[in-house]
Amino acid sequence: MSPATFFEYFLQIWLAALAAVIAYRLLTGGISLNGLFSMDGNRFSPERLQLFIVTLLMIVAYAEESLRTMQMAPISNELVAFFAASHAVYLGGKTAGR
């Protein structure tokens, strides 16, 4: 086995293991997600929820498209603008102290 082949498998396994450790910690509370959708730990923050949903949708769509075409899929400028707008809403809410 060449070093490159070994490293190829190793890197993928390592990244997967790191993701698994972080996911495990998130599930068991080792990494806190308290207050993820709130402004100050008490008030619900819809702008955070919308950013979370947009992020998840974007990730799933992009991963699906990239794996289907087997290349880093280009993203339309409209989608980038939509993503920027989602962030603007989030930052606007944060600035307003929601």
Add this chain to the structure above:
Amino acid sequence: MQTWAAFAMEWIIVVFIGLLALIILYKIWLGTIDLTGLLNEAASGPGSAPVGGPGNPPAGGPGNPPTSGGGKASMSRLQLLLFTFIIAGLYLTLCFEAGEMIAIPNQVLGILGISGGSYVVSKGIQKSQS
């Protein structure tokens, strides 16, 4: 034709980086490298929620060290984490499949930039509010 020196050097680099990566993963698992505040903003004022509580019981033992620190979870940090794993994972997989370094579209770099920029701006807002 690859020389023995080049072949040996290649293995040395691979083993060194591999060991480094394994040590980091092992220390994260043991809790020596503390990830409890990975997604937390710094606590800002009396209204901020403490880490722990009914929805987030303290834990212990290898692989699940007790939670500590203050502040609440940050959406921009979570997003950066998710993007990093997805983009890095996809890039690695597709590069290995293609057998070469593939190009990353500008739009992908753009959304990574938006995500990172948003994180920086949110830190600035948080700092100015505290």
